[in-house]
Amino acid sequence: MKIMQTTLENPKDKTAVPFSRTNPFQAKVLNNVNLNGAGSSKETRHIELSLDGSGLSYVPGDALGIIPANDPELVASLIDEMAWDEEASVIINKQGETLPLKEALTSYFEITLLSKKILQQAAEFTENEELKKLVLVENANQLKEYTNGRDLLDMFRDFGPWKASAQEFVSLLRKMTPRLYSIASSIAAHPGEVHLTIGAVRYTAHGRERKGVCSVLVAERVQEGDTLPVFVQPNKHFHLPESQEKDIIMVGPGTGIAPFRSFIEERAVIKAAGRSWLFFGDQHAASDFLYQDELEKYQKDGVLTRVDTAFSRDSEQKVYVQHKMLENSKDLFAWLENGAYFFVCGDKQYMAKDVHEALLTVIEKEGSMTRDEAQAYLDDMKGQGRYQRDVY
Known part of the structure; x- marks a missing residue:
């Protein structure tokens, strides 16, 4: 399988354009x-x-x-639902470029996300009273709620019958991000x-x-x-300290481990002198300890100074990375006082907030500070580039 993208050439000097977002x-x-x-x-x-x-x-x-590329089953369901011709040619952008409908829905357009704008514009293509009511200004909250977790196929099924061509519909869609x-x-x-x-x-x-x-x-x-x-x-706001002597503390549960594997590998190759401490968490130690063998070897070789794990489903009480931070608050604060850099990667909605709160608590408790003083300490770390987050 190959996901098609075109390679551009510069007609003047015939050299290939560097690979980038627009030329992957x-x-x-x-x-x-x-x-x-x-x-x-x-x-x-x-x-x-x-x-x-x-x-x-x-x-x-x-x-x-x-x-x-979009799921071929979802694309087929959309075409089937609307009884469209998958080979029909549709214009995909302002430049007037065309693609067969099936290919446009597979590789060019975003079809799994609904926006307020798409529903508002689609309301013109149907007599469906429910949709016409939903897009009214006073129903903004219900409209937002409808878009949450639904896609184009839901809209087609919920608000038909439709009186618009495939071209009119694809004109509402945004390009795949x-x-x-x-x-x-x-x-x-x-x-x-x-x-x-x-x-x-x-x-x-x-x-x-x-x-x-x-x-x-x-x-x-x-x-x-x-x-x-x-x-x-490039991510200018999330990177190893320039000095290899500096200690690093990494908090990355689940797939949040990703950048820390790169940090650890890099420091192993350059034989960095600074210590490193990883907090990793997931559901079960037996099945969800990502990169366990590698991490244990790095610890044995002294590349990783410490590893603390939290497996939330292995105990009566759910234990998360922030609990491990609080358990080790004395050592954690000592590392911070020694100039350690603190990194967090992973879930923005819950984990990153909980880790931030735990970090404040550690600073407040071990530094004998008020909450405001702990916050100022953390702000100072941020200013020095010693508190970095890659959250999503």
Whole structure:
């Protein structure tokens, strides 16, 4: 399988344009394995891609963009629902470029996300009273609620019959956005390669099974030898300290481990003098301890000074990374006082907030400070670039 993207050439000097977001590189898949063990409720893919011939490079902390393709089953359901001709040619952009409808819905347009704007514009293509009512200004909250967790197929099924062509509908859609993933490798450790750690997103909502566009593409449809269109997205706000002497504390539960694997690999190659401490968490130690063998070897070799784990489903009381931070508050504060850099990667909604609160509590308690003083201490760390977050 190859996800098609065109390579541009500069007509003046005939040299290839550098690979980028608008001109992605077709990276060959070298390895694609599930990191979770038997009995896990999760599927986390470790993917290794070749950058040979791309001229692309990266540093630990950067992200890789993938331009995905939509699920062929979902595309088929949309075309079937609307009784469209999949070979019909549709205009896809302002430049007037065209694609066959099936290809446009597969590789060009975003079809799994609904916006307020799409529903408002679609209301003109139907006599459906329910939709006309939903898009009224006074029903803004209900409209927002409807868009949550629903896609184009839901809209087609819920508010027909429709009186619009395929062209009129695709004109409402936005272009597929690249999915960004924290890079999980050091190029110094794996020359010419880039590794990713991607959790497959699958859930049921509104009576239908839902799949993450890119994560499930990678989990179910991309085999070794296939190619994926990729580009490097630098992350200026998340990187190792310039001095190799500095200590680093890394908090990365679940797929949040990704950039820290790159940090650890990089520091192993350059034989950094600074200490490193990792907090990792997931559901079960037996099936969800991502990169366990590697991490244990790094600890044995002294590359990783400490590893503290929290497996939330292995005990009566759910234990998370922030609980491990509080348990080790004395040592944690001593590391901070010694100039350690503190990094967090992963879930923005809950985990990052809980870790932030735990960090404040550690500083307040061990530094004998008020909450405001602890906050000022943390703000000072931020100002020095010693508190960095890569959250999503």
